Amino acid sequence: MSKRIVIIGAGLAGTTAARELNARGRAVTVIDPQAGETCERPPLSKHLFDGSRHHLPYHFESTDHITFVRDRAEEITLAEAAAESRYTAETQRHPHRLANDHAAAGTIHLASGESIDFTHCILATGMEANRPEVPAYPDALPVYDLGDAEWILERVNNATGALNVGVLGSGYLGMEVAASAVAAGHHATVYLRGGEPLRKQLSAPVRQALFDKHKAAGVEFVTHTASPDDIPADVHDLFITSVGARPRLIPIDGHRPAQAWGVDESLATSHTGVFAAGDCAIVTAGPYALDRPWACEPVAESHGKFLAELLGEALETASNGGSTAPETSSDVDPDDGPKAWSDVPWHWSFQGPEKVFTAGLTSPDADDTIIRHDPSGAKFQVFHFDGPDPESELAGVETFNWPPMQAAARRVLGGNKIPTRAQIADPDFDFKAHSRL
Numbered sequence: 001m002s003k004r005i006v007i008i009g010a011g012l013a014g015t016t017a018a019r020e021l022n023a024r025g026r027a028v029t030v031i032d033p034q035a036g037e038t039c040e041r042p043p044l045s046k047h048l049f050d051g052s053r054h055h056l057p058y059h060f061e062s063t064d065h066i067t068f069v070r071d072r073a074e075e076i077t078l079a080e081a082a083a084e085s086r087y088t089a090e091t092q093r094h095p096h097r098l099a100n101d102h103a104a105a106g107t108i109h110l111a112s113g114e115s116i117d118f119t120h121c122i123l124a125t126g127m128e129a130n131r132p133e134v135p136a137y138p139d140a141l142p143v144y145d146l147g148d149a150e151w152i153l154e155r156v157n158n159a160t161g162a163l164n165v166g167v168l169g170s171g172y173l174g175m176e177v178a179a180s181a182v183a184a185g186h187h188a189t190v191y192l193r194g195g196e197p198l199r200k201q202l203s204a205p206v207r208q209a210l211f212d213k214h215k216a217a218g219v220e221f222v223t224h225t226a227s228p229d230d231i232p233a234d235v236h237d238l239f240i241t242s243v244g245a246r247p248r249l250i251p252i253d254g255h256r257p258a259q260a261w262g263v264d265e266s267l268a269t270s271h272t273g274v275f276a277a278g279d280c281a282i283v284t285a286g287p288y289a290l291d292r293p294w295a296c297e298p299v300a301e302s303h304g305k306f307l308a309e310l311l312g313e314a315l316e317t318a319s320n321g322g323s324t325a326p327e328t329s330s331d332v333d334p335d336d337g338p339k340a341w342s343d344v345p346w347h348w349s350f351q352g353p354e355k356v357f358t359a360g361l362t363s364p365d366a367d368d369t370i371i372r373h374d375p376s377g378a379k380f381q382v383f384h385f386d387g388p389d390p391e392s393e394l395a396g397v398e399t400f401n402w403p404p405m406q407a408a409a410r411r412v413l414g415g416n417k418i419p420t421r422a423q424i425a426d427p428d429f430d431f432k433a434h435s436r437l
């Protein structure tokens with residue numbers, strides 16, 4: 001049986017992996033009900049009100065190497081489990097184990113009833129938005145998918161005057177919607193459960209700076225909103241919800257993890273031949289392990305590239321040697337290609353005119369950070385370290401309204417001259433110059 005790489009999901013992680021495998025001359029099958037028609041998600045929360053392009057397609061087309069299957073994957077069964085049940089039945093007749101004649105690691109079962117065998121599968125199914133009911137606004141929608149965003153956009157385009165927009169939730173997407181609405185001349189009120197926005201995303205100095213900027217721009221905040229039931233009726237013309245999302249998970253041999261697919265540093269799940277990338281994966285090992293999905297564009301893209309390199313190399317090694325392709329990353333020769341995903345993760349959020357970035361490992365709860373401002377005092381960076389000692393190393397950086405310094409932070413964190421807490425604390429230390437060493 002020939003080797004078969006199948007990718008489930010044609011979002012950013014899946015299309016990137018497919019493109020890169022295609023560039024290496026590898027055949028790949030991509031399963032997604034919208035394969036070939038998927039688009040970037042970030043513009044959906046930023047460009048509903050300003051008339052700029054909200055729809056940025058990936059321009060991902062089938063080629064000689066890329067086969068689209070426009071269908072929904074419903075379940076995966078593994079060859080191991082099938083062989084095991086066959087073995088159990090057969091051992092009642094024969095006392096010795098059957099040879100495994102399955103080259104496939106497993107089978108993907110589709111909504112149409114068809115099925116596809118794979119030797120290597122990349123799960124790249126992303127997340128879906130939580131959809132709370134807001135009793136006073138039964139039409140309330142999240143801005144997670146193109147369909148939702150276009151429905152909202154139609155209301156915006158048909159408005160004859162300034163809209164009064166209600167937003168439930170104060171994470172990145174909620175703040176992007178509210179700030180961009182106000183920047184375009186509309187009114188926006190954010191209803192949040194706690195006392196300040198972005199509590200789970202950013203450290204205190206950054207979220208306070210954003211809170212102040214958004215209030216000054218005219219965004220209203222109703223803090224300590226315990227329940228959507230408390231939101232008053234007949235106030236808003238348009239209501240948008242933004243209260244998180246959860247990974248879309250296809251069961252494997254009937255099992256689905258509680259949170260997301262845990263993957264090791266090579267993005268391999270515990271199932272033979274099955275890898276996971278982007279928003280549906282939690283990286284549990286390696287330099288950028290985290291207790292939740294990274295859930296950001298640069299990481300989804302980086303995961304896709306990493307897996308293409310890993311699987312492309314693995315197959316090349318196998319075909320050069322004429323042996324069977326490895327089914328897990330652990331079978332890859334240690335000298336061949338990358339073994340651990342180690343690109344510096346980063347995130348960007350444009351909230352109206354405000355631009356905020358993170359790079360590396362940062363924590364919203366950190367209280368022993370160091371802040372460095374630009375000469376005007378308006379832009380700043382918050383530096384996070386891997387410990388409290390002067391010799392502890394820089395682990396992550398948040399950057400407020402200072403894009404060139406975000407680029408410097410990414411260079412520093414990705415290089416091999418990581419500065420210490422003592423260096424960053426020194427007012428004469430030139431972080432930008434250091435980033436170019």
Ligand SMILES: Cc1cc2nc3c(=O)[nH]c(=O)nc-3n(C[C@H](O)[C@H](O)[C@H](O)COP(=O)(O)OP(=O)(O)OC[C@H]3O[C@@H](n4cnc5c(N)ncnc54)[C@H](O)[C@@H]3O)c2cc1C
Nearest residue numbers: 009011012013032041042073125126278279295296297300
């Ligand atoms: C509104 C919005 C704004 C954002 N803004 C930013 C930002 O400013 N900065 C940033 O860094 N990140 C941002 N993000 C996050 C970023 O877009 C995601 O991290 C990224 O898209 C994840 O890529 P992915 O490939 O893992 O998943 P997705 O892009 O979600 O793609 C998943 C694909 O899998 C398909 N699929 C799901 N289930 C199945 C199945 N059973 N069978 C077949 N196919 C399936 C879906 O149809 C979809 O096409 C934003 C996200 C949203 C929603």
